[in-house]
Amino acid sequence: MASTALAVGAALLCAAGPAPVLDAAPPPPATANTTGLTIASVGTATLTVPGGGSAPYSATSSSTVTGKLPATVVTDVRPLGGAWTVTVSANAFKHGANPAVTVPASAAKLYLAGATVAAVRTTLLGLGSVGATVNTATLQSANVHLGTPYTLLSGTTGMLGGTVIYEPTMVVVVPAATPAGTYTAVVTQTVS
Amino acid sequence: MRRPIRRSSLLALLAGLVASMAVAAVGTPTPDLPIGLGLRLVDVPVERAADPRANDYIVDHAIPGATVRRAMAVSNGTDAELPVKLLGVRATAEDEWLVDDGTTPPGPDELAAWITVEPSELLLAPQSVAIVEVTIVVPAGATDGERYAAVVAEPPVVPAGEGLGLISRVGIRTYLSVGTGGEPASDFEIDTLTAARDADGVPVIAVGVTNTGGRAIDVSGELTLVSEDGLLTAGPFPTVLPSTLGPGNRGAVDVRLRADIAAGPWLVTATLHSGLLERVAQATVTFPDAAGEVADPVIAQRIEAQRRLLIPTAMLLILLALAALWYLRSLTRGNGQDPPETASYADGDAIPVDGDDVGATG
Numbered sequence: 364m365a366s367t368a369l370a371v372g373a374a375l376l377c378a379a380g381p382a383p384v385l386d387a388a389p390p391p392p393a394t395a396n397t398t399g400l401t402i403a404s405v406g407t408a409t410l411t412v413p414g415g416g417s418a419p420y421s422a423t424s425s426s427t428v429t430g431k432l433p434a435t436v437v438t439d440v441r442p443l444g445g446a447w448t449v450t451v452s453a454n455a456f457k458h459g460a461n462p463a464v465t466v467p468a469s470a471a472k473l474y475l476a477g478a479t480v481a482a483v484r485t486t487l488l489g490l491g492s493v494g495a496t497v498n499t500a501t502l503q504s505a506n507v508h509l510g511t512p513y514t515l516l517s518g519t520t521g522m523l524g525g526t527v528i529y530e531p532t533m534v535v536v537v538p539a540a541t542p543a544g545t546y547t548a549v550v551t552q553t554v555s
Numbered sequence: 556m557r558r559p560i561r562r563s564s565l566l567a568l569l570a571g572l573v574a575s576m577a578v579a580a581v582g583t584p585t586p587d588l589p590i591g592l593g594l595r596l597v598d599v600p601v602e603r604a605a606d607p608r609a610n611d612y613i614v615d616h617a618i619p620g621a622t623v624r625r626a627m628a629v630s631n632g633t634d635a636e637l638p639v640k641l642l643g644v645r646a647t648a649e650d651e652w653l654v655d656d657g658t659t660p661p662g663p664d665e666l667a668a669w670i671t672v673e674p675s676e677l678l679l680a681p682q683s684v685a686i687v688e689v690t691i692v693v694p695a696g697a698t699d700g701e702r703y704a705a706v707v708a709e710p711p712v713v714p715a716g717e718g719l720g721l722i723s724r725v726g727i728r729t730y731l732s733v734g735t736g737g738e739p740a741s742d743f744e745i746d747t748l749t750a751a752r753d754a755d756g757v758p759v760i761a762v763g764v765t766n767t768g769g770r771a772i773d774v775s776g777e778l779t780l781v782s783e784d785g786l787l788t789a790g791p792f793p794t795v796l797p798s799t800l801g802p803g804n805r806g807a808v809d810v811r812l813r814a815d816i817a818a819g820p821w822l823v824t825a826t827l828h829s830g831l832l833e834r835v836a837q838a839t840v841t842f843p844d845a846a847g848e849v850a851d852p853v854i855a856q857r858i859e860a861q862r863r864l865l866i867p868t869a870m871l872l873i874l875l876a877l878a879a880l881w882y883l884r885s886l887t888r889g890n891g892q893d894p895p896e897t898a899s900y901a902d903g904d905a906i907p908v909d910g911d912d913v914g915a916t917g
Binding site (some may be wrong): 399400401403404408430432433434436438440441442445446450452453454486512513514517518519526533545547548549550551552553554555 | 588589590592593594595596608610611612626630633634644646651652653654656657658672694705707712713718719721722723724725726727728749773775797798799822852
Protein backbone atom coordinates (compact mmCIF):
# COMPACT_ATOMS: atom_id res chain seq x y z
CA MET A 364 0.00 0.00 0.00
CA ALA A 365 2.73 2.37 1.00
CA SER A 366 4.52 1.92 -2.28
CA THR A 367 1.33 2.56 -4.26
CA ALA A 368 0.75 5.81 -2.41
CA LEU A 369 4.33 6.83 -3.10
CA ALA A 370 3.99 6.09 -6.79
CA VAL A 371 0.83 8.15 -7.02
CA GLY A 372 2.53 11.00 -5.20
CA ALA A 373 5.44 10.90 -7.61
CA ALA A 374 3.11 10.90 -10.60
CA LEU A 375 1.31 13.97 -9.25
CA LEU A 376 4.62 15.72 -8.71
CA CYS A 377 5.64 15.08 -12.30
CA ALA A 378 2.30 16.25 -13.63
CA ALA A 379 2.37 19.47 -11.61
CA GLY A 380 5.67 20.90 -12.89
CA PRO A 381 6.27 22.29 -16.38
CA ALA A 382 9.78 20.83 -16.31
CA PRO A 383 11.06 19.55 -19.64
CA VAL A 384 11.30 15.84 -20.26
CA LEU A 385 14.22 14.65 -22.33
CA ASP A 386 12.67 11.52 -23.71
CA ALA A 387 14.59 9.52 -26.25
CA ALA A 388 12.97 7.74 -29.18
CA PRO A 389 10.35 5.15 -28.26
CA PRO A 390 11.82 1.71 -27.56
CA PRO A 391 11.65 -0.98 -30.20
CA PRO A 392 9.75 -4.14 -29.32
CA ALA A 393 11.27 -6.27 -26.58
CA THR A 394 11.90 -9.07 -29.03
CA ALA A 395 15.04 -7.38 -30.38
CA ASN A 396 17.59 -10.09 -29.66
CA THR A 397 20.72 -7.98 -29.37
CA THR A 398 21.97 -7.41 -25.88
CA GLY A 399 24.56 -4.97 -24.66
CA LEU A 400 27.05 -6.00 -22.04
CA THR A 401 26.57 -9.33 -20.33
CA ILE A 402 28.23 -10.75 -17.25
CA ALA A 403 28.12 -14.27 -15.89
CA SER A 404 30.05 -16.00 -13.14
CA VAL A 405 30.31 -19.75 -13.19
CA GLY A 406 31.03 -21.78 -10.07
CA THR A 407 31.69 -20.75 -6.51
CA ALA A 408 34.46 -18.95 -4.70
CA THR A 409 36.98 -20.83 -2.64
CA LEU A 410 39.36 -19.50 -0.03
CA THR A 411 42.05 -21.80 1.27
CA VAL A 412 44.86 -21.62 3.74
CA PRO A 413 48.27 -22.96 2.72
CA GLY A 414 48.46 -26.47 4.17
CA GLY A 415 44.69 -26.69 4.55
CA GLY A 416 42.38 -26.10 7.47
CA SER A 417 41.72 -22.68 8.97
CA ALA A 418 44.01 -19.69 9.08
CA PRO A 419 46.09 -20.17 12.21
CA TYR A 420 45.37 -17.80 15.04
CA SER A 421 48.26 -15.60 16.01
CA ALA A 422 48.33 -12.73 18.42
CA THR A 423 51.46 -11.30 16.90
CA SER A 424 51.66 -12.04 13.17
CA SER A 425 49.27 -11.89 10.27
CA SER A 426 48.50 -14.88 8.06
CA THR A 427 47.67 -15.02 4.39
CA VAL A 428 44.69 -16.75 2.87
CA THR A 429 44.39 -17.12 -0.89
CA GLY A 430 41.51 -18.17 -3.03
CA LYS A 431 39.88 -18.18 -6.41
CA LEU A 432 36.76 -16.38 -7.42
CA PRO A 433 34.52 -18.08 -9.95
CA ALA A 434 35.45 -17.60 -13.59
CA THR A 435 33.60 -14.61 -15.00
CA VAL A 436 32.51 -14.22 -18.60
CA VAL A 437 31.97 -10.72 -20.02
CA THR A 438 30.33 -10.57 -23.43
CA ASP A 439 30.05 -7.32 -25.34
CA VAL A 440 27.75 -7.35 -28.34
CA ARG A 441 26.95 -3.64 -28.41
CA PRO A 442 26.81 -2.54 -32.03
CA LEU A 443 29.63 -0.01 -31.62
CA GLY A 444 31.68 -1.90 -29.03
CA GLY A 445 32.84 0.90 -26.75
CA ALA A 446 35.00 0.66 -23.67
CA TRP A 447 34.07 -1.33 -20.61
CA THR A 448 35.72 -1.76 -17.26
CA VAL A 449 35.19 -4.16 -14.38
CA THR A 450 35.22 -2.35 -11.03
CA VAL A 451 35.58 -4.47 -7.88
CA SER A 452 35.10 -3.83 -4.17
CA ALA A 453 33.97 -5.76 -1.11
CA ASN A 454 32.40 -5.27 2.27
CA ALA A 455 34.17 -6.27 5.48
CA PHE A 456 34.56 -9.96 6.41
CA LYS A 457 32.05 -10.48 9.20
CA HIS A 458 32.44 -13.07 11.95
CA GLY A 459 29.69 -15.69 11.67
CA ALA A 460 28.74 -15.69 15.36
CA ASN A 461 29.48 -12.04 16.11
CA PRO A 462 29.03 -9.73 13.10
CA ALA A 463 30.59 -6.88 15.08
CA VAL A 464 33.94 -8.65 14.72
CA THR A 465 35.29 -7.96 11.25
CA VAL A 466 38.33 -8.15 9.05
CA PRO A 467 38.32 -4.98 6.94
CA ALA A 468 37.92 -5.26 3.17
CA SER A 469 41.17 -3.32 2.89
CA ALA A 470 42.93 -6.53 4.00
CA ALA A 471 41.82 -8.21 0.78
CA LYS A 472 42.82 -7.82 -2.84
CA LEU A 473 41.68 -9.38 -6.08
CA TYR A 474 44.07 -9.66 -8.97
CA LEU A 475 44.43 -11.28 -12.35
CA ALA A 476 47.56 -12.99 -13.51
CA GLY A 477 48.09 -12.69 -17.25
CA ALA A 478 47.24 -16.33 -17.89
CA THR A 479 43.87 -16.04 -16.19
CA VAL A 480 42.44 -13.66 -18.79
CA ALA A 481 41.35 -14.95 -22.17
CA ALA A 482 39.73 -13.03 -24.99
CA VAL A 483 37.51 -14.83 -27.45
CA ARG A 484 35.99 -13.42 -30.59
CA THR A 485 32.46 -14.69 -30.92
CA THR A 486 31.81 -13.74 -34.51
CA LEU A 487 32.94 -15.68 -37.54
CA LEU A 488 34.80 -12.82 -39.18
CA GLY A 489 37.50 -12.41 -36.56
CA LEU A 490 38.22 -8.84 -37.67
CA GLY A 491 38.94 -5.85 -35.51
CA SER A 492 40.31 -5.95 -32.05
CA VAL A 493 39.12 -7.81 -29.01
CA GLY A 494 41.04 -7.37 -25.87
CA ALA A 495 41.19 -6.91 -22.19
CA THR A 496 44.02 -5.35 -20.30
CA VAL A 497 44.89 -5.80 -16.69
CA ASN A 498 46.38 -2.76 -15.10
CA THR A 499 49.18 -4.59 -13.30
CA ALA A 500 50.91 -1.39 -12.21
CA THR A 501 47.84 -0.38 -10.23
CA LEU A 502 47.23 -3.85 -8.87
CA GLN A 503 50.74 -4.11 -7.49
CA SER A 504 50.26 -0.91 -5.51
CA ALA A 505 49.74 -1.37 -1.77
CA ASN A 506 47.02 1.28 -1.94
CA VAL A 507 44.85 -0.94 -4.10
CA HIS A 508 42.51 -3.10 -2.00
CA LEU A 509 38.89 -4.11 -1.91
CA GLY A 510 38.08 -1.44 0.68
CA THR A 511 37.65 1.08 -2.15
CA PRO A 512 36.49 0.33 -5.70
CA TYR A 513 39.25 -0.22 -8.25
CA THR A 514 39.55 -1.41 -11.83
CA LEU A 515 40.25 -5.14 -12.07
CA LEU A 516 40.44 -5.06 -15.84
CA SER A 517 39.31 -2.99 -18.79
CA GLY A 518 38.35 -4.19 -22.20
CA THR A 519 37.22 -3.27 -25.63
CA THR A 520 35.66 -5.68 -28.04
CA GLY A 521 35.53 -3.63 -31.22
CA MET A 522 32.69 -3.45 -33.69
CA LEU A 523 31.88 -7.13 -33.95
CA GLY A 524 31.58 -8.14 -30.34
CA GLY A 525 33.51 -10.60 -28.29
CA THR A 526 33.93 -12.35 -25.00
CA VAL A 527 36.53 -12.03 -22.27
CA ILE A 528 36.89 -14.70 -19.59
CA TYR A 529 38.83 -14.09 -16.40
CA GLU A 530 39.40 -15.86 -13.12
CA PRO A 531 40.41 -13.57 -10.27
CA THR A 532 42.66 -14.67 -7.43
CA MET A 533 41.96 -13.32 -3.98
CA VAL A 534 44.49 -12.69 -1.24
CA VAL A 535 43.45 -11.81 2.29
CA VAL A 536 46.03 -10.81 4.83
CA VAL A 537 44.32 -11.73 8.08
CA PRO A 538 45.57 -9.32 10.75
CA ALA A 539 47.22 -10.54 13.91
CA ALA A 540 44.90 -11.27 16.85
CA THR A 541 41.87 -11.85 14.63
CA PRO A 542 39.39 -13.97 16.61
CA ALA A 543 38.84 -17.52 15.39
CA GLY A 544 35.64 -18.25 13.48
CA THR A 545 34.06 -18.33 10.06
CA TYR A 546 33.97 -15.00 8.25
CA THR A 547 31.63 -13.98 5.46
CA ALA A 548 32.19 -11.28 2.85
CA VAL A 549 30.61 -10.23 -0.40
CA VAL A 550 32.66 -9.10 -3.37
CA THR A 551 30.87 -6.91 -5.90
CA GLN A 552 32.08 -6.69 -9.47
CA THR A 553 30.42 -4.37 -11.97
CA VAL A 554 31.03 -4.32 -15.68
CA SER A 555 30.03 -0.98 -17.24
CA MET B 556 -22.94 -4.42 -14.28
CA ARG B 557 -24.64 -7.51 -15.75
CA ARG B 558 -24.81 -10.84 -14.00
CA PRO B 559 -23.49 -13.46 -14.12
CA ILE B 560 -19.88 -12.32 -14.55
CA ARG B 561 -18.36 -13.97 -17.59
CA ARG B 562 -15.98 -16.76 -16.76
CA SER B 563 -13.10 -15.34 -18.78
CA SER B 564 -13.13 -12.02 -16.96
CA LEU B 565 -13.30 -13.86 -13.65
CA LEU B 566 -10.28 -15.90 -14.66
CA ALA B 567 -8.42 -12.77 -15.68
CA LEU B 568 -9.23 -11.22 -12.33
CA LEU B 569 -7.98 -14.33 -10.55
CA ALA B 570 -4.82 -14.40 -12.62
CA GLY B 571 -4.22 -10.75 -11.76
CA LEU B 572 -4.65 -11.49 -8.08
CA VAL B 573 -2.28 -14.45 -8.23
CA ALA B 574 0.29 -12.37 -10.10
CA SER B 575 0.17 -9.63 -7.51
CA MET B 576 0.63 -12.12 -4.70
CA ALA B 577 3.36 -14.41 -6.05
CA VAL B 578 5.88 -12.76 -8.38
CA ALA B 579 5.66 -14.33 -11.79
CA ALA B 580 8.72 -14.41 -14.01
CA VAL B 581 8.57 -11.84 -16.79
CA GLY B 582 10.40 -11.36 -20.07
CA THR B 583 10.05 -12.02 -23.77
CA PRO B 584 11.62 -15.38 -24.70
CA THR B 585 14.65 -14.59 -26.86
CA PRO B 586 17.01 -17.06 -28.55
CA ASP B 587 20.82 -16.82 -28.67
CA LEU B 588 21.32 -14.64 -25.63
CA PRO B 589 24.91 -14.41 -24.34
CA ILE B 590 25.36 -16.25 -21.04
CA GLY B 591 24.48 -14.36 -17.87
CA LEU B 592 22.81 -11.09 -16.99
CA GLY B 593 22.81 -8.47 -19.72
CA LEU B 594 21.92 -4.79 -19.99
CA ARG B 595 21.54 -2.62 -23.05
CA LEU B 596 20.46 0.92 -23.82
CA VAL B 597 17.46 0.61 -26.10
CA ASP B 598 16.85 4.18 -27.24
CA VAL B 599 19.15 7.03 -28.18
CA PRO B 600 18.10 10.69 -28.54
CA VAL B 601 17.81 11.57 -32.24
CA GLU B 602 20.31 14.45 -31.97
CA ARG B 603 22.92 12.12 -30.46
CA ALA B 604 22.28 9.08 -32.66
CA ALA B 605 25.54 9.60 -34.60
CA ASP B 606 27.62 9.72 -31.41
CA PRO B 607 29.01 6.25 -30.60
CA ARG B 608 29.23 7.11 -26.90
CA ALA B 609 25.53 8.00 -26.73
CA ASN B 610 24.71 4.58 -28.20
CA ASP B 611 26.57 2.71 -25.47
CA TYR B 612 26.03 5.01 -22.49
CA ILE B 613 23.48 7.56 -21.27
CA VAL B 614 25.04 10.86 -22.37
CA ASP B 615 22.85 13.93 -21.95
CA HIS B 616 22.62 17.53 -20.86
CA ALA B 617 19.69 18.76 -18.76
CA ILE B 618 18.64 21.94 -17.02
CA PRO B 619 17.78 21.79 -13.31
CA GLY B 620 14.25 20.47 -12.87
CA ALA B 621 14.33 18.48 -16.09
CA THR B 622 13.58 14.80 -16.47
CA VAL B 623 15.66 12.45 -18.60
CA ARG B 624 14.16 9.16 -19.72
CA ARG B 625 15.68 6.10 -21.34
CA ALA B 626 14.59 2.53 -21.91
CA MET B 627 16.89 -0.41 -21.22
CA ALA B 628 16.69 -4.08 -22.05
CA VAL B 629 17.61 -6.51 -19.28
CA SER B 630 18.41 -10.02 -20.43
CA ASN B 631 18.66 -13.34 -18.63
CA GLY B 632 20.87 -15.65 -20.67
CA THR B 633 20.72 -18.44 -18.09
CA ASP B 634 18.42 -21.45 -17.86
CA ALA B 635 17.00 -20.44 -14.49
CA GLU B 636 14.71 -17.65 -13.32
CA LEU B 637 16.85 -14.69 -12.25
CA PRO B 638 15.78 -12.10 -9.67
CA VAL B 639 17.26 -8.74 -10.67
CA LYS B 640 17.38 -5.40 -8.87
CA LEU B 641 17.73 -2.26 -10.96
CA LEU B 642 19.18 0.86 -9.44
CA GLY B 643 21.44 3.87 -9.91
CA VAL B 644 24.85 3.65 -8.22
CA ARG B 645 27.58 6.24 -7.77
CA ALA B 646 30.44 6.42 -10.26
CA THR B 647 33.46 8.65 -10.78
CA ALA B 648 35.31 9.67 -13.94
CA GLU B 649 38.53 11.44 -12.98
CA ASP B 650 41.40 9.59 -14.61
CA GLU B 651 39.41 6.36 -14.98
CA TRP B 652 35.83 5.10 -14.79
CA LEU B 653 34.98 3.63 -11.38
CA VAL B 654 31.66 2.32 -10.11
CA ASP B 655 30.74 2.21 -6.42
CA ASP B 656 29.47 -1.04 -4.92
CA GLY B 657 26.40 0.74 -3.59
CA THR B 658 27.07 0.23 0.14
CA THR B 659 27.25 4.01 0.65
CA PRO B 660 23.92 5.61 -0.30
CA PRO B 661 24.30 8.57 -2.69
CA GLY B 662 23.93 12.10 -1.35
CA PRO B 663 21.02 14.32 -2.51
CA ASP B 664 23.21 16.20 -5.01
CA GLU B 665 24.53 13.00 -6.61
CA LEU B 666 23.23 11.66 -9.91
CA ALA B 667 22.72 8.15 -8.49
CA ALA B 668 20.11 9.55 -6.10
CA TRP B 669 18.14 11.05 -9.00
CA ILE B 670 17.82 7.76 -10.86
CA THR B 671 14.82 5.47 -10.59
CA VAL B 672 14.17 2.38 -12.66
CA GLU B 673 10.67 1.06 -13.24
CA PRO B 674 10.34 -1.74 -12.27
CA SER B 675 13.14 -1.61 -9.70
CA GLU B 676 12.95 -5.35 -9.15
CA LEU B 677 11.92 -8.11 -11.47
CA LEU B 678 12.10 -11.84 -11.81
CA LEU B 679 13.39 -12.60 -15.29
CA ALA B 680 12.27 -15.80 -16.99
CA PRO B 681 15.07 -18.03 -18.39
CA GLN B 682 16.44 -16.96 -21.81
CA SER B 683 14.32 -13.83 -21.97
CA VAL B 684 14.52 -10.05 -22.24
CA ALA B 685 12.49 -7.39 -20.43
CA ILE B 686 12.32 -3.65 -21.08
CA VAL B 687 12.67 -1.28 -18.12
CA GLU B 688 12.27 2.49 -17.96
CA VAL B 689 15.00 4.66 -16.43
CA THR B 690 13.96 8.09 -15.15
CA ILE B 691 16.45 10.72 -14.02
CA VAL B 692 14.79 13.64 -12.25
CA VAL B 693 17.25 16.53 -11.91
CA PRO B 694 16.35 18.54 -8.78
CA ALA B 695 15.36 22.16 -9.44
CA GLY B 696 18.21 23.36 -7.24
CA ALA B 697 20.92 21.18 -8.75
CA THR B 698 24.25 22.95 -9.23
CA ASP B 699 25.93 23.10 -12.65
CA GLY B 700 28.43 20.45 -13.67
CA GLU B 701 28.75 17.00 -15.08
CA ARG B 702 27.79 14.06 -12.88
CA TYR B 703 28.40 10.36 -13.20
CA ALA B 704 26.51 7.25 -12.20
CA ALA B 705 25.78 3.78 -13.49
CA VAL B 706 22.38 2.22 -13.92
CA VAL B 707 23.04 -1.34 -12.81
CA ALA B 708 21.24 -4.64 -12.96
CA GLU B 709 22.12 -6.61 -9.83
CA PRO B 710 21.54 -10.33 -9.30
CA PRO B 711 21.62 -11.95 -5.84
CA VAL B 712 24.84 -12.97 -4.10
CA VAL B 713 26.25 -16.29 -5.27
CA PRO B 714 26.41 -18.38 -3.19
CA ALA B 715 24.02 -17.07 -0.58
CA GLY B 716 25.01 -17.63 3.03
CA GLU B 717 28.41 -18.24 4.57
CA GLY B 718 31.80 -17.83 3.00
CA LEU B 719 32.85 -15.62 0.14
CA GLY B 720 29.96 -14.42 -1.96
CA LEU B 721 30.08 -12.70 -5.32
CA ILE B 722 27.67 -10.23 -6.91
CA SER B 723 28.26 -9.81 -10.65
CA ARG B 724 26.51 -6.68 -11.87
CA VAL B 725 26.22 -5.13 -15.28
CA GLY B 726 25.75 -1.40 -15.68
CA ILE B 727 25.21 1.36 -18.21
CA ARG B 728 27.45 4.37 -17.69
CA THR B 729 25.60 7.65 -17.24
CA TYR B 730 27.25 10.99 -18.05
CA LEU B 731 24.79 13.78 -17.24
CA SER B 732 25.73 17.42 -17.64
CA VAL B 733 23.54 19.80 -15.61
CA GLY B 734 23.34 23.51 -16.30
CA THR B 735 21.01 26.35 -17.15
CA GLY B 736 22.91 27.32 -20.29
CA GLY B 737 23.82 25.26 -23.32
CA GLU B 738 25.70 22.01 -23.13
CA PRO B 739 29.39 22.51 -22.29
CA ALA B 740 31.62 21.70 -25.24
CA SER B 741 33.71 18.55 -25.22
CA ASP B 742 37.36 19.02 -26.13
CA PHE B 743 40.74 17.47 -25.58
CA GLU B 744 44.38 18.00 -26.53
CA ILE B 745 47.04 15.48 -27.40
CA ASP B 746 49.95 16.83 -25.35
CA THR B 747 52.84 14.42 -25.61
CA LEU B 748 54.02 11.21 -27.18
CA THR B 749 56.25 9.05 -25.03
CA ALA B 750 58.16 6.17 -26.61
CA ALA B 751 59.05 3.20 -24.45
CA ARG B 752 59.70 -0.52 -24.53
CA ASP B 753 57.65 -2.85 -22.35
CA ALA B 754 59.15 -5.67 -20.27
CA ASP B 755 59.29 -7.88 -23.40
CA GLY B 756 61.03 -5.20 -25.47
CA VAL B 757 57.95 -4.41 -27.58
CA PRO B 758 57.83 -0.71 -28.55
CA VAL B 759 55.00 1.16 -26.87
CA ILE B 760 53.85 4.75 -27.27
CA ALA B 761 51.93 6.48 -24.49
CA VAL B 762 49.80 9.31 -25.89
CA GLY B 763 49.33 11.97 -23.23
CA VAL B 764 45.84 13.51 -23.34
CA THR B 765 44.31 16.42 -21.41
CA ASN B 766 40.56 16.84 -21.24
CA THR B 767 40.22 20.58 -21.96
CA GLY B 768 36.43 20.52 -22.34
CA GLY B 769 33.52 20.61 -19.95
CA ARG B 770 32.48 16.98 -20.24
CA ALA B 771 34.05 13.59 -19.62
CA ILE B 772 35.61 11.88 -22.64
CA ASP B 773 36.32 8.27 -23.62
CA VAL B 774 39.40 8.47 -25.83
CA SER B 775 40.63 5.87 -28.28
CA GLY B 776 42.22 5.91 -31.72
CA GLU B 777 45.32 4.94 -33.64
CA LEU B 778 48.90 5.83 -34.52
CA THR B 779 50.75 5.79 -37.82
CA LEU B 780 54.54 5.95 -38.15
CA VAL B 781 56.61 7.41 -40.99
CA SER B 782 60.40 7.19 -41.06
CA GLU B 783 62.36 10.46 -41.27
CA ASP B 784 63.26 9.93 -44.92
CA GLY B 785 59.59 9.21 -45.67
CA LEU B 786 60.37 5.83 -47.23
CA LEU B 787 59.04 3.60 -44.47
CA THR B 788 55.56 3.66 -42.98
CA ALA B 789 54.07 1.51 -40.25
CA GLY B 790 50.60 1.22 -38.79
CA PRO B 791 47.91 2.14 -38.15
CA PHE B 792 48.25 0.70 -34.65
CA PRO B 793 45.12 0.93 -32.48
CA THR B 794 45.12 2.15 -28.90
CA VAL B 795 45.16 -0.75 -26.45
CA LEU B 796 42.13 0.47 -24.50
CA PRO B 797 39.92 3.53 -24.45
CA SER B 798 40.61 5.84 -21.53
CA THR B 799 37.96 7.77 -19.58
CA LEU B 800 38.98 11.27 -18.46
CA GLY B 801 36.88 13.77 -16.53
CA PRO B 802 37.04 17.52 -17.34
CA GLY B 803 40.45 19.00 -16.52
CA ASN B 804 42.06 15.60 -16.04
CA ARG B 805 45.14 14.31 -17.78
CA GLY B 806 45.84 10.72 -18.70
CA ALA B 807 47.45 8.52 -21.30
CA VAL B 808 46.30 6.01 -23.86
CA ASP B 809 48.81 3.33 -24.72
CA VAL B 810 49.55 1.94 -28.16
CA ARG B 811 51.50 -1.28 -28.55
CA LEU B 812 53.45 -1.53 -31.78
CA ARG B 813 55.08 -4.56 -33.40
CA ALA B 814 58.25 -6.03 -31.90
CA ASP B 815 60.13 -5.64 -35.23
CA ILE B 816 59.66 -1.86 -35.52
CA ALA B 817 63.03 -0.11 -35.78
CA ALA B 818 64.13 2.32 -33.09
CA GLY B 819 63.56 5.31 -35.38
CA PRO B 820 63.41 8.29 -35.33
CA TRP B 821 59.80 8.10 -36.48
CA LEU B 822 57.33 10.88 -37.26
CA VAL B 823 54.28 9.63 -35.35
CA THR B 824 50.77 10.83 -36.15
CA ALA B 825 48.25 10.19 -33.37
CA THR B 826 44.57 10.31 -34.28
CA LEU B 827 42.31 10.06 -31.23
CA HIS B 828 38.58 10.45 -30.89
CA SER B 829 35.90 10.58 -28.23
CA GLY B 830 32.45 10.22 -29.69
CA LEU B 831 32.34 12.47 -32.78
CA LEU B 832 35.27 14.60 -31.64
CA GLU B 833 38.65 13.97 -33.33
CA ARG B 834 42.11 15.37 -32.59
CA VAL B 835 45.29 14.73 -34.55
CA ALA B 836 48.83 15.49 -33.40
CA GLN B 837 52.36 14.69 -34.50
CA ALA B 838 55.72 14.28 -32.85
CA THR B 839 59.03 12.66 -33.75
CA VAL B 840 60.02 9.92 -31.33
CA THR B 841 62.85 7.42 -31.00
CA PHE B 842 62.38 4.16 -29.12
CA PRO B 843 64.84 3.39 -26.31
CA ASP B 844 67.14 0.40 -26.77
CA ALA B 845 66.49 -1.65 -23.65
CA ALA B 846 63.34 -3.42 -22.51
CA GLY B 847 61.52 -1.57 -19.77
CA GLU B 848 63.13 1.74 -20.72
CA VAL B 849 61.08 4.93 -21.21
CA ALA B 850 62.22 7.86 -23.39
CA ASP B 851 61.52 11.49 -22.51
CA PRO B 852 58.03 12.69 -23.50
CA VAL B 853 57.97 14.69 -26.77
CA ILE B 854 55.58 17.64 -27.10
CA ALA B 855 53.04 16.87 -29.84
CA GLN B 856 52.02 19.43 -32.49
CA ARG B 857 48.33 19.60 -33.20
CA ILE B 858 47.29 19.02 -36.81
CA GLU B 859 43.90 20.20 -38.05
CA ALA B 860 42.04 17.08 -39.02
CA GLN B 861 40.68 18.45 -42.31
CA ARG B 862 44.01 19.85 -43.51
CA ARG B 863 45.57 16.46 -43.09
CA LEU B 864 43.30 15.01 -45.76
CA LEU B 865 42.17 17.99 -47.79
CA ILE B 866 45.52 19.53 -48.73
CA PRO B 867 47.17 16.40 -50.13
CA THR B 868 43.92 15.48 -51.90
CA ALA B 869 43.56 18.95 -53.42
CA MET B 870 47.21 18.99 -54.49
CA LEU B 871 46.82 15.61 -56.11
CA LEU B 872 43.67 16.70 -57.95
CA ILE B 873 45.34 19.89 -59.25
CA LEU B 874 48.37 17.91 -60.43
CA LEU B 875 46.11 15.39 -62.18
CA ALA B 876 44.11 18.17 -63.84
CA LEU B 877 47.33 19.89 -65.04
CA ALA B 878 48.68 16.60 -66.36
CA ALA B 879 45.42 15.87 -68.19
CA LEU B 880 45.35 19.37 -69.69
CA TRP B 881 48.96 19.13 -70.83
CA TYR B 882 48.27 15.68 -72.33
CA LEU B 883 45.17 16.89 -74.19
CA ARG B 884 47.03 19.95 -75.51
CA SER B 885 49.91 17.78 -76.70
CA LEU B 886 47.43 15.46 -78.42
CA THR B 887 45.61 18.22 -80.31
CA ARG B 888 48.91 19.81 -81.25
CA GLY B 889 50.13 16.39 -82.43
CA ASN B 890 47.05 15.76 -84.61
CA GLY B 891 46.57 19.15 -86.15
CA GLN B 892 49.92 20.72 -86.66
CA ASP B 893 52.79 18.36 -86.46
CA PRO B 894 52.02 14.93 -88.01
CA PRO B 895 55.69 13.85 -88.39
CA GLU B 896 55.97 13.71 -84.59
CA THR B 897 53.99 10.43 -84.61
CA ALA B 898 56.79 8.92 -86.70
CA SER B 899 59.09 9.20 -83.78
CA TYR B 900 57.24 6.34 -82.05
CA ALA B 901 59.46 3.31 -81.85
CA ASP B 902 56.89 0.73 -82.95
CA GLY B 903 56.99 0.72 -86.73
CA ASP B 904 53.71 -1.22 -87.22
CA ALA B 905 51.69 1.17 -85.14
CA ILE B 906 52.54 4.24 -87.15
CA PRO B 907 50.66 3.44 -90.37
CA VAL B 908 47.50 2.64 -88.35
CA ASP B 909 47.82 5.99 -86.58
CA GLY B 910 48.52 7.60 -89.87
CA ASP B 911 45.42 6.01 -91.46
CA ASP B 912 43.30 7.27 -88.58
CA VAL B 913 44.68 10.74 -88.88
CA GLY B 914 44.09 10.64 -92.58
CA ALA B 915 40.51 9.41 -92.19
CA THR B 916 39.56 12.09 -89.70
CA GLY B 917 41.53 14.89 -91.32
